[in-house]
Amino acid sequence: MNLESDVVGAAILGDPTGVKEGDRVRATGQIIEVPVGDALVGRVVDPLGRPLDGKGPVATDRTMPVERTAPNVVVRKSVDTPVQTGIKAIDAMIPIGRGQRELIIGDRSTGKSAIAIDTIINQRETDLICIYVAIGQKQGKVSQVVGILEEYGAMDHTIVLGSTVLVFGQMNETPGVRARIGLTGLTMAEYFREEQNQDVLLFIDNIYRYILAGMEVSALLGRMPSAVGYQPTLSTEMGALQERITSTKSGSITSFQAIYVPADDYTDPGIVTTFGHLDAVVSLERALAAQALYPAVDPLASFARILEPRIVGEEHYRVARGVQQVLQRYRDLQDIIAILGIEELSDDDRQAVFRARKIQRFLTQPFFVAETFTNQPGKYVALRDTVRGFAEILDGQHDDLPEQAFYMVGTIEEAVEKAAEMQAIA
Numbered sequence: 001m002n003l004e005s006d007v008v009g010a011a012i013l014g015d016p017t018g019v020k021e022g023d024r025v026r027a028t029g030q031i032i033e034v035p036v037g038d039a040l041v042g043r044v045v046d047p048l049g050r051p052l053d054g055k056g057p058v059a060t061d062r063t064m065p066v067e068r069t070a071p072n073v074v075v076r077k078s079v080d081t082p083v084q085t086g087i088k089a090i091d092a093m094i095p096i097g098r099g100q101r102e103l104i105i106g107d108r109s110t111g112k113s114a115i116a117i118d119t120i121i122n123q124r125e126t127d128l129i130c131i132y133v134a135i136g137q138k139q140g141k142v143s144q145v146v147g148i149l150e151e152y153g154a155m156d157h158t159i160v161l162g163s164t165v166l167v168f169g170q171m172n173e174t175p176g177v178r179a180r181i182g183l184t185g186l187t188m189a190e191y192f193r194e195e196q197n198q199d200v201l202l203f204i205d206n207i208y209r210y211i212l213a214g215m216e217v218s219a220l221l222g223r224m225p226s227a228v229g230y231q232p233t234l235s236t237e238m239g240a241l242q243e244r245i246t247s248t249k250s251g252s253i254t255s256f257q258a259i260y261v262p263a264d265d266y267t268d269p270g271i272v273t274t275f276g277h278l279d280a281v282v283s284l285e286r287a288l289a290a291q292a293l294y295p296a297v298d299p300l301a302s303f304a305r306i307l308e309p310r311i312v313g314e315e316h317y318r319v320a321r322g323v324q325q326v327l328q329r330y331r332d333l334q335d336i337i338a339i340l341g342i343e344e345l346s347d348d349d350r351q352a353v354f355r356a357r358k359i360q361r362f363l364t365q366p367f368f369v370a371e372t373f374t375n376q377p378g379k380y381v382a383l384r385d386t387v388r389g390f391a392e393i394l395d396g397q398h399d400d401l402p403e404q405a406f407y408m409v410g411t412i413e414e415a416v417e418k419a420a421e422m423q424a425i426a
């Protein structure tokens with residue numbers, strides 16, 4: 001990297017042991033290349049594509065440079081097919097189209113990774129290839145992710161890229177490597193999109209660590225920091241990654257990116273820069289997680305660009321807007337309920353409150369990753385069933401069922417069954 005006209009900075013990607021002042025640096029004229037190809041599917045590799053799973057070398061001769069330009073506007077395709085995550089709250093309320101980017105935003109431990117992992121598991125029967133990129137995750141979390149994906153037979157369509165950082169600030173990957181790992185995953189995804197005409201899901205967990213790694217590299221190179229200490233190249237670096245995530249005439253790359261908001265400050269330049277590139281935002285709330293309403297998605301704080309009748313269809317659109325309205329009404333009434341009690345509400349408002357509480361519970365579902373916590377097998381719910389379930393609640397077909405029947409079930413039929421079981425016990 002040229003810092004001044006006659007000064008060049010170099011970032012170390014490998015083990016820096018033995019590198020000392022006065023050593024000669026030689027320009028090879030090459031940029032980093034990583035292995036690509038079918039042989040990577042089912043493998044766990046490091047940011048340079050070297051195996052981490054002890055299953056021998058990756059059997060491919062093809063490599064591709066990690067730094068490439070984004071497809072130009074002519075070859076891009078407009079978004080018309082939603083991806084089915086199998087998670088009701090997301091498919092119904094915050095759908096994502098093939099070739100789009102969805103941010104999963106939430107405080108620590110609110111379930112960002114859980115959404116990513118269940119979405120991967122739910123693609124077992126589909127034509128989508130999944131690439132999970134762990135940027136700066138603890139070793140324990142990466143092993144846990146791999147273990148769960150293997151247990152549910154999801155490694156057959158998944159590549160995991162692990163970059164690990166040990167706690168207490170010790171790193172076993174240089175910032176140069178962490179700043180590249182997102183690009184490595186993306187390059188592997190581009191191979192499937194461009195050369196195999198496939199659709200790929202790319203999970204970046206967590207994109208904020210990509211920003212931090214870029215910041216460290218910038219500081220090491222002696223560049224003058226910009227706003228709030230971020231690298232002056234922040235928006236170029238973010239654009240270079242995000243613009244390559246798109247659909248083309250050959251196939252698509254859709255991405256889910258987890259992020260946490262530093263000090264809850266939504267005006268932080270790192271967050272603002274990331275937001276600018278996104279088509280949908282899934283907002284996770286600690287208050288919902290605290291009530292075990294998992295996934296802790298707040299549909300009122302989330303949004304999706306494709307939630308319009310032309311793409312998702314009239315019925316889905318009607319239902320999603322209906323759910324938002326009922327939840328909003330419940331939120332508006334909460335102060336009155338707290339002061340006067342629910343009995344003081346008009347019949348209409350009372351009905352809205354009861355339906356909203358059922359909807360809040362129907363937005364939950366058992367996750368595969370959380371089986372050990374919930375003691376319930378994970379559930380995949382098809383989009384059709386999801387939309388129908390919410391429609392029936394909104395239309396008042398289940399006004400007579402207790403709200404607990406809607407909690408942690410898959411389809412609406414399961415809620416009806418659960419209500420019957422509850423009644424039998426009572």
Ligand SMILES: Nc1ncnc2c1ncn2[C@@H]1O[C@H](COP(=O)(O)OP(=O)(O)OP(=O)(O)O)[C@@H](O)[C@H]1O
Nearest residue numbers: 107108109110111112113114115294295367370373
């Ligand atoms: N769908 C779920 N069902 C039940 N429990 C869940 C669910 N999602 C998350 N949890 C609980 O929350 C914990 C944290 O989840 P997860 O690791 O996915 O959060 P995260 O936001 O990715 O965390 P981090 O900020 O550390 O990356 C889990 O260990 C589990 O106890």
